[in-house]
Amino acid sequence: MFKEEFIAEVRKKDEEWEKGCLADTLSRAPERKDRFITTSNAEIERLYTPRHIADLDYFRDIGYPGEYPFTRGVHPTMYRGKIFTMRMFSGFGTAEDTNARYKYLLEHGETGLSVAFHLPTLMGHDSDHPLSRGEVGKCGVAVDSLEDMRILFDGIPLDQVTTSMTINAPASVLLAMYVANAENQGVPATKIGGTIQNDIFKEYIAQKTFIFPPRPSVRLITDIFDYCSCQGKVPRWNTISISGYHIREAGATAVQELAFTLADGMAYVVAGIEAGLDPDKFAPRLSFFFNSHNDFFEEIAKFRAARRIWARFMKEEIGCKNPRSWLMRFHTQTAGCSLTAQQPLNNIVRTTIQALAAVLGGTQSLHTNSFDEALALPSETAVTVALRTQQIIAYESGVTNTVDPLAGSYFVEELTSRMEKEANRYFDIIKDMGDGNILEGVIAGIENAFFQKELADSAYTYQKQLESKEQIMVGVNEFIVEEDIPVEILQITEEAERRQIERTQRIRAERDEKKWRESLDNLRNAAEGTENVMPYILDAVKAYATLGEIMDTFREVFGEFREPLVF
Structure with missing residues (x-):
């Protein structure tokens, strides 16, 4: 990205700045802390110049x-x-x-x-x-x-x-x-x-x-x-x-x-x-x-x-x-x-x-x-x-x-x-x-x-x-105040749960049971074989099979995953 001669000149100027302007400032006013890091704990240098990207090709x-x-x-x-x-x-x-x-x-x-x-x-x-x-x-x-x-x-x-x-x-x-x-x-x-x-x-x-x-x-x-x-x-x-x-x-x-x-x-x-x-x-x-x-x-x-x-x-x-x-x-x-x-x-x-x-x-x-x-x-x-x-x-x-x-x-x-x-x-x-x-x-x-x-x-x-406090979170570990939080809270009531359950049970009672059963049987057969299952899922959905019924069909074929313990 830069010519070698230019990078060599930058390195020289960087050293001059560090020994001169920077050193003079630090002797009178030290930095806030010894180490500056990102949220991800990556250390950040004081100054970046062309030498930091010398290996890049534009x-x-x-x-x-x-x-x-x-x-x-x-x-x-x-x-x-x-x-x-x-x-x-x-x-x-x-x-x-x-x-x-x-x-x-x-x-x-x-x-x-x-x-x-x-x-x-x-x-x-x-x-x-x-x-x-x-x-x-x-x-x-x-x-x-x-x-x-x-x-x-x-x-x-x-x-x-x-x-x-x-x-x-x-x-x-x-x-x-x-x-x-x-x-x-x-x-x-x-x-x-x-x-x-x-x-x-x-x-x-x-x-x-x-x-x-x-x-x-x-x-x-x-x-x-x-x-x-x-x-x-x-x-x-x-x-x-x-x-x-x-x-x-x-x-x-x-x-x-x-x-x-x-x-x-x-x-x-x-x-x-x-x-x-x-x-x-x-x-x-x-x-x-x-x-x-x-x-x-x-x-x-x-x-x-x-x-x-x-x-x-x-x-x-x-x-x-x-x-x-x-x-x-x-x-x-x-x-x-x-x-x-x-x-x-x-x-x-x-x-x-x-x-x-x-x-x-x-x-x-x-x-x-x-x-x-x-x-x-x-x-x-x-x-x-x-x-x-x-x-x-x-x-x-x-x-x-x-x-x-x-x-x-x-x-x-x-x-x-x-x-x-x-x-x-x-x-x-x-x-x-x-x-x-x-x-x-x-x-x-x-x-x-x-x-x-x-x-x-x-x-x-x-x-x-x-x-x-190596990382600061304002209001949590620094600049803390006693407060009442005047925020409107959205509430989800039990009435919503009741209405949802009633609708799901009504759908089950009103659907065509023959089409529903056939669609899940066909889906199970496809899952047990090698066919693409998407057309069969679409048929099941149109027959008003519920999400849980379709996933239970897959559970029967595929089983369920148990996560290993982490120590």
Whole structure:
């Protein structure tokens, strides 16, 4: 990037500055502390100059937006052409409750929907299952059947809005419900757009809403790749959102989030290839989902490094020929784990900084957390402030007016390269666990609790830093005040649970029992064999089999996963 003679001159000038201007200042006024670190415990030097990026090649490592290796963004014009999608993660109570929230958000300028499902749906249970008691509608919306999906999107034309659904083990069922509901609206599956999270590896690693063992879970995922992308049944759908968000929320550092997320993505690509699929057909519809945490520059560097690593893997290791297969498109959510119940209005500032980092890092889609989320599900007031935060960044701040404005920063470029190197070190470890195969390495790392131990250690380190005040959290370990918290709390009542259970039981009583039974028998046979299960799931959904009934059918065939103990 720079000529050797220039770098030699910079090194000389750096030394002169350190011995002169810097030394004189330090003799009179020492720095606030001896060591400055990122949120992820990476040490930050006092000053960055051209010598820190002397090994970079501009064309090889940075390049141009919209061109390989996409360090500077996946589109040539980025936000000058189209603003990032503003997609607020929302769901609570019954489908009626959440439908009203979606319409409210769309009226206030949201540009894409994002569904939060309650815990029973995430775990593959209906609302009247004994394990669902007390959880119905509490952390998301209850969806048990096609009827719930109809009500959830009532009055929302599915050919005019894209929808992201945060669902993993039962992802195929929720996708089938969405497709069937769109068809009932008169919208063919070829016209709908959106994303299912469908990332089961990060569930084993971090969030824990898994059901089946890894290998049959991967089979369900590759069946979705095949059905939607390779067969072209739902061509505009992102078939997976490979998620680092929950890995970070579980205690990972930024580097671990980067490395483990991309390792999972690499493993899914290998799984698709081993299933006989053409990566140039399914890879363009892979997407990613990252966390944006408190350390502003570290997060920006993480996003830039992620695009570069993925492009190199897909082009140079997998050998994809389609440039769209090299692209990493991703959604970002601000860091839920950074929100505090203490002084909750401070969360607006945290969220703004995190959202700004995501935009400067080149995200395609963004969710901003609401300031009251450490206390309850977001109120309308809080969610409006969160949406307005995105709109102010997009339309008032000026940061969307040029592409990758921080490119060339000595600090940002050095940090980007450092994160790439550290992620590559993790990839080597994971591949070694699988005898060179990253898919086998990820599965081995789950089964021997490698990932879980890494996250536990990182979370413990960060907690110690908070307790020692090496890391400051305003209002928690510093600048503490006695306060009454005047925040409106959204309450989910038992009435919502009662209404949901009544609807689910009514659906069971009114459906065609013969079609229902045949659909589940056919699904079981497909699961026991090697056929793609997606057409059979779609038939079952249309016969009003419930989510729990479909997942129980798979449980009978695949069994359930039990996580190893972590010591």
